[in-house]
Amino acid sequence: MRFVTPVALALVLALTGGAVSAPAMAAKKEDKKGAAPKLNVSAEVIKSLQAAQEATQKNDFVAAKAALTDADAKAQSNDDKYQIGAVKLNTSIAAKDNALQGEALTQMLDSGLTPPDQLGQFNAIAADQALQAKNYDLAISRAKAAAQAGYKPEAVNVTLAQAYFGKAGTANASVEPARGLNQQGLAALKAAADATKAAGGQVPAQWYQIGVSRAAGARLPETAEWAKAAYQAQPSGENLRTLIRLFQQSNPNISPRENLDVLRLMAASGGLVVAGDYTEYAEMASKTGIYGEVKSAIEAGRAKGVLKGSAGADVYQTTTPKIASDKSSLPSAEADARKAATGKIAAATADAYLGYGDYAKAAAMFELAKQKGGVDADEVNTRLGIAKALGGDVAAAKAALQSVQAGARKQIADLWLAYLATKA
Numbered sequence: 001m002r003f004v005t006p007v008a009l010a011l012v013l014a015l016t017g018g019a020v021s022a023p024a025m026a027a028k029k030e031d032k033k034g035a036a037p038k039l040n041v042s043a044e045v046i047k048s049l050q051a052a053q054e055a056t057q058k059n060d061f062v063a064a065k066a067a068l069t070d071a072d073a074k075a076q077s078n079d080d081k082y083q084i085g086a087v088k089l090n091t092s093i094a095a096k097d098n099a100l101q102g103e104a105l106t107q108m109l110d111s112g113l114t115p116p117d118q119l120g121q122f123n124a125i126a127a128d129q130a131l132q133a134k135n136y137d138l139a140i141s142r143a144k145a146a147a148q149a150g151y152k153p154e155a156v157n158v159t160l161a162q163a164y165f166g167k168a169g170t171a172n173a174s175v176e177p178a179r180g181l182n183q184q185g186l187a188a189l190k191a192a193a194d195a196t197k198a199a200g201g202q203v204p205a206q207w208y209q210i211g212v213s214r215a216a217g218a219r220l221p222e223t224a225e226w227a228k229a230a231y232q233a234q235p236s237g238e239n240l241r242t243l244i245r246l247f248q249q250s251n252p253n254i255s256p257r258e259n260l261d262v263l264r265l266m267a268a269s270g271g272l273v274v275a276g277d278y279t280e281y282a283e284m285a286s287k288t289g290i291y292g293e294v295k296s297a298i299e300a301g302r303a304k305g306v307l308k309g310s311a312g313a314d315v316y317q318t319t320t321p322k323i324a325s326d327k328s329s330l331p332s333a334e335a336d337a338r339k340a341a342t343g344k345i346a347a348a349t350a351d352a353y354l355g356y357g358d359y360a361k362a363a364a365m366f367e368l369a370k371q372k373g374g375v376d377a378d379e380v381n382t383r384l385g386i387a388k389a390l391g392g393d394v395a396a397a398k399a400a401l402q403s404v405q406a407g408a409r410k411q412i413a414d415l416w417l418a419y420l421a422t423k424a
Contacts, residue, residue, distance in 0.1 A: 039079040039113070045071050049087045061095040082111035102129030109142075120151025127159045131166070139163035154199055157192035158207075161185045165214060173217035182218040186211055186226075193229075205234035212242060224250070228418070235422035237270030243418070244271065247411060254408050260284040260293075261382055261412050267297070268390060269419055275301065279312045286315050290355035291326050294319040326352060337365060342374030347383075354383060359391030378409035385416060394423050 041049075048071035055064035068091065071084045085107030092101035105126040108114050114122055127142035143160040147153060164185030168178040189211055193203045211226035224246050231239040244262055248254070254262075263281040266272050272281065278301030285293035298316040301307035330352055337346035350365030366384035369375050385401035388394075398420055404413035 039083050040077070041079050041083045042074065042076055044074045045076075045080045045084065048074060049083065052087055052091060056091045056094050059094070061091065061097070064091050064095070065100070078111040078113055082108055082113040085111065098129060098132070102126060102133070105129065109145075116149075120146050120149030120156075123149060124151050124156050124159065127156070127163070131159055131163050134166060136163045136167035140167070153195035154192055154201065157188045157195065161188035161192060164188060165210075168214075168218075170217075173214070174219040179218045179220075182214045183220060186214055186220070186222070203233060205230060205239075208233050209239070216246075231418060235419075237266075238273075240269045240415075240419060241266055241271035241273065244415060247415060251408050251411070256284050256287040257379065258408050258412060260288055260290070261386060262415065264386055264390075265412075265416055265419060267300070272300070272304075273306075275306050275308075275311050277301075278307055279315070282312055282315050282319075285355060286319055288351070290351060291319050291323045292352070292356035293354075295323060296355075296357070327356065334361075334365070337368060340372065343369030343372035343380070344375055346372060347375045347380055350380075350383065350387070354387050354390075357390075359387045362387040363391065363396075378404045378406065378413075382409055382413055382416075385413065389416065389420060394420055 048067050052064045052067035052071065055061070055067060068084065068088055071080075071087075075081050075084055085104045088100055088104035088107065092098070092104055102125075105122050109119075109122055109126060123142045123146035127139045127146055130136075130139035130142055140160060140163045143156050143163060146156045147160070162185075164181050168181035168185065172178055173182060189207055193207055196203050208226055208230035212223060212230055215223040215226050224243070227239070227243045227246055231243055244266055248259070248262065260281075263272075263277075263284055266277065267281060272278055278297055282294045282297040282301075285291075285297060294315055298307060298312040301312060330349060333345060333349040333352070337343075337349050340346070346365045346369035350362045350369060353359075353362035353365060363384060366380050366387060369380050370377070370384070381400050381403045385397045385399075385404075388397035388400060398417060401413040401417050401420070404410050
């Protein structure tokens with residue numbers, strides 16, 4: 001039975017729980033463009049605000065906050081509330097008090113008097129403050145308001161995505177309402193990525209990795225697209241491994257020969273990580289009679305310290321005694337291949353050479369198999385591409401892989417092409 005390790009979705013992220021890093025936003029004093037509206041503030045409130053301002057100038061923030069609390073108690077109109085919020089905002093900046101800053105922005109926004117030029121920025125900062133406080137519903141509403149005002153979509157959508165992910169939580173991601181919340185979060189994250197690219201910025205690979213984790217947890221069909229984007233942003237063996245495992249999960253009926261070519265890609269890209277990766281690779285090579293690759297897979301796992309004790313010993317001990325006679329038969333197999341009416345002997349000989357790491361002879365035999373015909377053209381072109389790739393001829397490898405036409409073989413070739421795109 002074919003062993004397939006679960007997709008490595010427990011990605012090592014810079015932040016946990018679906019948090020996405022984004023440029024920090026800071027509130028700033030109103031400028032002329034976003035000047036405060038003309039207000040009719042009550043005399044009692046003005047007196048308290050003057051006391052708050054005087055205390056702030058002296059860096060006596062305890063007294064300033066007490067005066068602001070007094071002003072809140074005396075507020076009677078939206079004009080009062082807006083002005084109190086404005087003074088609170090300046091005090092929060094001087095005091096470096098994020099909680100007071102969030103309170104100030106909320107008060108100003110709720111008054112309905114915030115100048116249009118500042119609506120986007122204020123809502124964005126308020127959304128970020130609500131997010132930090134884990135008030136996800138408020139963060140969502142504020143972020144949406146900031147987006148509606150046209151404020152920095154590359155930043156606002158990051159906050160919105162985090163708020164949706166935070167509300168979805170980490171348990172039962174595949175059932176509602178968490179599934180729907182994750183979908184909305186992913187849509188916001190994609191919008192942030194698109195806006196970042198449109199602005200000429202570089203999207204952090206972490207965003208895509210979080211997309212993979214969230215989409216996979218919610219069992220969403222776009223998981224593979226996020227994985228592909230993650231690999232393009234950061235072409236590491238780990239990210240390619242995720243793509244490969246997703247392919248295997250969505251194609252559970254691929255043959256051992258097809259699976260072997262996928263595992264060869266994991267090996268080439270540094271994606272073999274756990275013991276099961278190496279034993280799966282060896283088992284697929286054994287099932288298809290590629291003895292040299294059984295030996296190299298097990299020995300690579302042992303050298304890396306992943307295969308310990310008797311892990312992989314059964315297939316290794318069964319296969320290695322066959323290697324000497326198999327190798328000695330290859331010269332006569334080459335001769336037979338050249339005389340044969342079809343390319344079947346050539347393809348089988350090429351397979352053996354590929355397993356022993358003789359990529360030049362493998363490529364030559366695959367070319368012969370193509371010329372003679374009577375073989376699975378997609379398989380031969382896939383393996384010709386692999387031989388060329390492992391032999392260092394990237395251009396020829398791409399040409400062979402691009403000629404693969406259909407089915408699982410086409411998807412395997414595309415995975416190899418994605419890898420080779422990072423080598424050009």
